[in-house]
Amino acid sequence: MNCAPLKLINRHISGIIRKNIRFLEVFLKFSKLLLLFLILLFVLILILYFMGAFSKEITLTTYTIDSEKISGKLRLMLITDLHCCLYGKNQEILMNKIAEAKPDAILLSGDIIDDQRDPANSFLFLEQAVKEYPCFYVTGNHELRTGKADLYKEQMQEIGIHVLEGENIVFEFNGKKINLCGIDDPSSGLETMQLDSAFSGIDKTLYTVLLAHRPERSHIYQNYPADLVVCGHAHGGQWCIPGLLNGFFAPNQGFFPKYAGGLYEFGDMKEIVSRGLDTHRLIPRIFNPPEIVLIEIR
Numbered sequence: 001m002n003c004a005p006l007k008l009i010n011r012h013i014s015g016i017i018r019k020n021i022r023f024l025e026v027f028l029k030f031s032k033l034l035l036l037f038l039i040l041l042f043v044l045i046l047i048l049y050f051m052g053a054f055s056k057e058i059t060l061t062t063y064t065i066d067s068e069k070i071s072g073k074l075r076l077m078l079i080t081d082l083h084c085c086l087y088g089k090n091q092e093i094l095m096n097k098i099a100e101a102k103p104d105a106i107l108l109s110g111d112i113i114d115d116q117r118d119p120a121n122s123f124l125f126l127e128q129a130v131k132e133y134p135c136f137y138v139t140g141n142h143e144l145r146t147g148k149a150d151l152y153k154e155q156m157q158e159i160g161i162h163v164l165e166g167e168n169i170v171f172e173f174n175g176k177k178i179n180l181c182g183i184d185d186p187s188s189g190l191e192t193m194q195l196d197s198a199f200s201g202i203d204k205t206l207y208t209v210l211l212a213h214r215p216e217r218s219h220i221y222q223n224y225p226a227d228l229v230v231c232g233h234a235h236g237g238q239w240c241i242p243g244l245l246n247g248f249f250a251p252n253q254g255f256f257p258k259y260a261g262g263l264y265e266f267g268d269m270k271e272i273v274s275r276g277l278d279t280h281r282l283i284p285r286i287f288n289p290p291e292i293v294l295i296e297i298r
Helices: 004-050 089-101 121-133 140-145 149-158 193-200 214-223
Strands: 061-063 072-080 105-108 135-138 167-173 176-182 209-212 230-231 262-266 270-275 291-297
Touching: 061 089, 061 140, 072 089, 089 105, 089 121, 105 209, 105 230, 121 135, 135 176, 135 209, 140 149, 167 193, 193 214, 214 230, 214 262, 230 291
Parallel strands: 061 291, 072 105, 105 135, 176 209, 209 230, 230 270
Antiparallel strands: 072 291, 167 176, 262 270
16 A cells, blocks of 8 residues: 555644644744743833823913013913813813912913814913913914804903904003914915014013914014024923933924923023923823913012
8 A cells, every 4th residue: 555645644744733733832932022022011001100290280470581571470371272162160270270370360371272272261261361361362273263253262362362464562460561472373375464563563672472383483483583482382292200201292393302391592582481281182192181271470
């Protein structure tokens, strides 16, 4: 009897079995590594959680600026990037946090309204804020993205908010006069025209604040006689490492943004960037809690 065909079949079957065994060995090794990675990731998330890395509690950051143009003290509250978030029933957490700081006025530097969410929460905040404090507003990219920016501006003006779009006003707080200038987000295509208009004929003896949304445009703002520029937009760079990393990624700046949040100086001009209040992004904020900013000018 010729056994050659049987031997060939046996060798073929043995080869298939050996290949499958090797595949199973590789698969089991990969599975173990994947399981180890997932366990370590879970432990890391737990550690970060208990360290407060994902805190959504509003922080109040205070900056003090000295200027000979101001006699006494002026306290300005910077609010940015609310993105229709809700802080407690009727926004009471946010309103209480603002009240603790006792500001003279509120500056709203864009993205108070989000293009993907119902604006009701934002107007719930605005309607209360304007009853307590003078409020000044400029658009961010998200308001313009809605296609309803003009409507929202009208609604804000109707409840008493000062909407700044390429203009300046002299405002008096407790006997102290300052210039307040404001421009729409540059996605409007009106940035240069509005800046020229806002600073036209301005009284340079008064302290001048420019409300703008995007901090990375500081090289443009420096061409105008602003003492202080207030911005948002960067969301604090989303991820931070205390003492090491001020931000990982910000829109229009990319990775490791230079202007993620804080006080920056450019000769006689200062720029303050708020980390904002948005907490609804798919990517969580890490060691980067929502922020409101008190600016004390004296």
